[in-house]
Amino acid sequence: MxxxxxxxxxxxxxxxxxxxxxxxxxxxxxxxxxxxxxxxxxxxxxxxxxxxxxxxxxxxxxxxxxxxxxxxxxxxxxxxxxxxxxxxxxxxxxxxxxxxxxxxxxxxxxxxxxxxxxxxxxxxxxxxxxxxxxxxxREYPDLCQLPDLNEVVLLDNLRARFIAGHIYTYVGSILIAVNPFKFHPIYNPKYVKLYQNRRLGPELPPHIFAVADAAYHCMLKERRNQCIVISGESGSGKTESTNFLLHHLTALSQKGSHGSGVEQTILSAGPVLEAFGNAKTAHNNNSSRFGKFIQVNYKENGMVHGAVVQKYLLEKSRICSQGRNERNYHVFYYLLAGASDSEKNLLHLQKTEDYSYLSKSGCYILDNVDENYEFSRLKQSMEMVGFTPEKQRRLFAVLSAVLLLGNVEFQPRKLTYHHDEAVGVRNPEVVLLISELLRVKQETLLQALTAKRARASGETLVINYRLPEAIAARDAMAKCLYGALFDWIVLQVNHALLSKKDTLRDHQGNSIGVLDIFGFEDFGLCNSFEQFCINYANEHLQYYFNQHVFKYEQEEYRKEGIRWTDIEFMDNTACLQLIEGKPNGLLCMLDDQCNFPGATNETLLQKFNSVHKENNFYEIPQRREAAFIVRHYAGKVKYQVTEMREKNLDLMRQDIVGVLKNSSMAFVRELVGADPVAVFRWAIVRAFFRGYFAFHEAGRRHRQYRDGNKPSAIQSRYRNHTxxxxxxxxxxxxxxxxxxxxxxxxxxxxxxxxxxxxxxxxxx
Ligand SMILES: Nc1ncnc2c1ncn2[C@@H]1O[C@H](COP(=O)(O)OP(=O)(O)OP(=O)(O)O)[C@@H](O)[C@H]1O
Ligand SMILES: [Mg+2]
The missing domain is CATH 3.10.20.90 (Phosphatidylinositol 3-kinase Catalytic Subunit; Chain A, domain 1)
Structure with missing residues (x-):
């Protein structure tokens, strides 16, 4: 009421x-x-x-x-x-x-x-x-038991349980977790033991470990791969839950008191990826700025065999600028707080406030986090995933170079032709430090930051940059370096996660996958291309959820001849169609406008508006502004079009890659070695959907299997309840x-x- x-x-x-x-x-x-x-x-x-x-x-x-x-x-x-x-x-x-x-x-x-x-x-x-x-x-640990089921009662029940200290509640086989933002002593080894072999059920209070246990035993019993999908808005607790799941999934297979190396490696991968891929945002002090799918492989006897991590879409723009009250990636602050004096010397580290890439947002510290301690924890985790101290040093050198790039400043260059707006570097000493750290020639680096080379009729032309182009080249280099470093880390982690003896192809047993992506975001007036991609991925996850929770379930009732009134749900197919449809979906039009000579972000918005103004999921803001609104499943979000095209292109610039490829340090060459020249950023999001479609396919096969094997399962379920x-x-x-x-x-x-x-x- x-x-x-x-x-x-x-x-x-x-x-x-x-x-x-x-x-x-x-x-x-x-x-x-x-x-x-x-x-x-x-x-x-x-x-x-x-x-x-x-x-x-x-x-x-x-x-x-x-x-x-x-x-x-x-x-x-x-x-x-x-x-x-x-x-x-x-x-x-x-x-x-x-x-x-x-x-x-x-x-x-x-x-x-x-x-x-x-x-x-x-x-x-x-x-x-x-x-x-x-x-x-009384409260009900499973919402399905509520005698009187409507939204108010449901929320009241969740609230009552939360107040009583119960953060988990089942809805059948789905687990709802309400983020307590404080420590609950329910994840210690006593609880690991308690929930072993217990699945989901009324005997024990709902718990995330029970979900892991259910997936594990189902995998062993049915000899089928399992997946656990975690969804929720930014800051709701997905990454924390992923960590608890992995903790239990690795503990379940351990026969002795200590896990073998591979379990420890899996658990150590988390802190490494989080240090490099998570950052403080307005919504979450430890927000994932990339998506990950971790697949734990098991042998037929249920022992952990290895794991694979897939990453989706790292938010690279964060390297060069962050919103108010937000920070760059954690690892920078950890490094600056935790490096020893000799490391500081060797890596030419400065104070946090002295770096332009860290100081612009004015936010340096995280409450209740000892970054000095986090740095030693990171180094320990890196060691566990096979980063030798030497590799770590090289990696930190690249981080230092990225930070120093942000401090490179430009000034007009005096040239013979007064109308030439060419720029030079105001502080070449910074470029010298970067070139030392990356082991590239200072001269080559200076050239790449101030001019580009083009070949025409067999001759090489040098075209000087104007100020905005020079700044863009500098930032592109920083983003390229960090992005390549992150990819390299994921590759190394995967290397360590693969069982030593076997390759994945030989893997005989089954696996359990855990999907933890960046949660739905709305930053009010500052949503940009990044939020568009993040929310699109979440929209798809919601679609997956709808398909499984409502559509397929009801189809099965119908197939089994159960009298049933269809449950209406918020179908988001049309919203997805608006974003990804061909040829007029927003992404398609964005790609077109990226390739169209003379197109600008303004013309992009005009196209969006003219094609979609009648679409129920699209809105033109009332006030005239360079933005459009999408009605997502989780609410309306207004996206600014500024820089949409540039961010979508996110070109890996050949000239910049060329400089890094000339490094005398094999590590830096290795970093950029495999990178494509230009990638549409959302092509990376597409990789997410490859994972998504794998889920989908697994679900389809599962339903086929269930149809063929247990035709009366639902009928018996139905009879038991009204x-x-x-x-x-x-x-x-x-x-x-x-x-x-x-x-x-x-x-x-x-x-x-x-x-x-x-x-x-x-x-x-
Ligand atoms: N089960 C829990 N117990 C205690 N605190 C928790 C729990 N789950 C989440 N938190 C707290 O909430 C914070 C945010 O959680 P988390 O980083 O997992 O959110 P997220 O859903 O992954 O967000 P994003 O989409 O931004 O990555 C954590 O840093 C932690 O402080
Ligand atoms: Mg997260």
Missing amino acids: SGGTENNRYIVQVFVGALSQHYEALSVEASKQTTSDEIVSCIVERLSLADSPGGSYELAEVIGDSVGQECKERRLGPTESPVALMLLWPKLLHSQQEYYRFYLREKLSDSLWTDSFTMDPQLIRDYFYRFLYQPKD PNENLISFSPKHNSNISGSSRSSYGYQKQRNINSNESQVGLQ
Whole structure:
């Protein structure tokens, strides 16, 4: 119930008893003006009762006690307002035994009616007891057990559990985690042991370890690959959950007290990737700025065999600039805080505030984080994943070079032709340090930062940069170096994660994959291409979720001949189509405009607007501005078009790669060796969808398998429970239009122990 003014909408719940085989109660959205008759006709229509013989119904207000011993009821007159009545019901206290309900029944003749009477207790037990007895003073560890299921009750239940210190709640085989933002002592070895071999179930409180356990045992039992999908907005706890899952997935296979090397390597990969790929944002102090899919491979006997990490789309723009209250990647601050004096000397490190790439956002420290300690932890983790101290030194040298690049400044160069706007480097001593760190010739570096070379008719032309081009070349070099370094780290980590003896191709057993991507983001006025890509990936994840939770589940009910009212869900297919459709999807048009001579971000926006202004998922901002709005599943987000084209192209510039390829240090050459010259950034997001389609395919095969093997699984699930919730809302047109439709009931059909090959973890 929500509330206050005359026009507010309320949920009126009406129990229908034996009038429906499927529902115990229906929830009707109504206002104070809605009459009892209107609600009756709406439900009668919904349950197709008008066709039944007799066909005349009324609402009654029932007052019952919690043990079903006594029950009073009163008929509502046709023009009475159920909402007004409901608001008069006393607020229930724990000590109170009475409950108030509306229920629908066939009309009694007036002569039979008395204002209140006592009914046969046996009848009450058999007939009303089920819905009258709905204890309010307990929380349910599985939302499917809620006797009265609607959004308010569901959220109340989650809140009550959270207040009681229970951050996890099941919805069938899905786990909801509500981020506590404080330490709960529920992940120690005692809990690892407790949840071993326990799957999901009512015996133990819901826990992330149980999800890992379910996936592991299902993999062993069915000899099929498993995947765990984690979704939630930025800061909701996906990465933390991934770490707990990996912790348990590696612990499960350990027979002794200490894991073999490979388990430790898997666990050490996390801190390394997080140091280089996570940063503080406005939403999350440890926000993942890349997506990852970690696949843990097991031998047939259930022992960990190795693992593979795939990364998707590192946010490279963060290297050169960050929003207010945001930071660059953690590793820079760790290095500057933790390096010894001799390391500082060797790497030419300066104070954090002296680096332009770190100081512009004005945000340096993270509360409650000792970066000096984090640096030693990082070095230890790097060692565990096979980075020798020598490799670490080289890697830190590249980091130092990236930071120093940001300090390179330009000034106009005095040339013979006064109209030439060529620039030179104002502080060549910085370039000297960079060239030492990267072992490239200072002269070559200076040239690459100030001019580009082009070949025409067999001759090499040197074209001087103007100031903005020089700055762009400098930033492109920093981003290119860091991006290549990150790719190299992932490659090294994968190398260490592969079992020494075997290659992946020889791998005989099965695997469990965990997908942890960057969460949905909305930075208000500052959303750019990065947020567009991130939210597109999340939109796709939501689509996957919808497909599995609603669409396929309902298709199976239908196939098995179960009488079923389709659950309406927020289908986001059209939003995806807006983004990725061909040839007019936003991404397609963006690519076109990147290739079109003379196109600008302005013309890009004009194209977007002219093609999609009628699209329900696209909006043009009311105020004239260089932005467009997309209606995502998680809300509207306004994207600025400034730099969209440039960011989409994200060219790996040949001239810059050329400089690095000339390094006398094999490590730097290796970094840029395999890079393509130009990559459309969102082509990297496409790699994410390769992973996504692998999930999809696994799901399809699983359903095929289940159809062929266990045809009666759902029917037996269905028989055990009765769905009890259906939401109908009044539309202003004739006050009895059914929209909202039934939701959530599917959860009642979920089996306790996972027999799906995809366990899903949803986060707040
Ligand atoms: N189970 C938990 N117990 C205690 N604290 C938690 C838990 N889960 C998350 N947190 C806290 O919330 C913070 C954010 O969580 P996390 O980094 O996992 O979010 P995320 O969903 O991965 O966000 P993003 O999409 O930005 O990467 C963590 O740094 C941690 O402080
Ligand atoms: Mg994360």
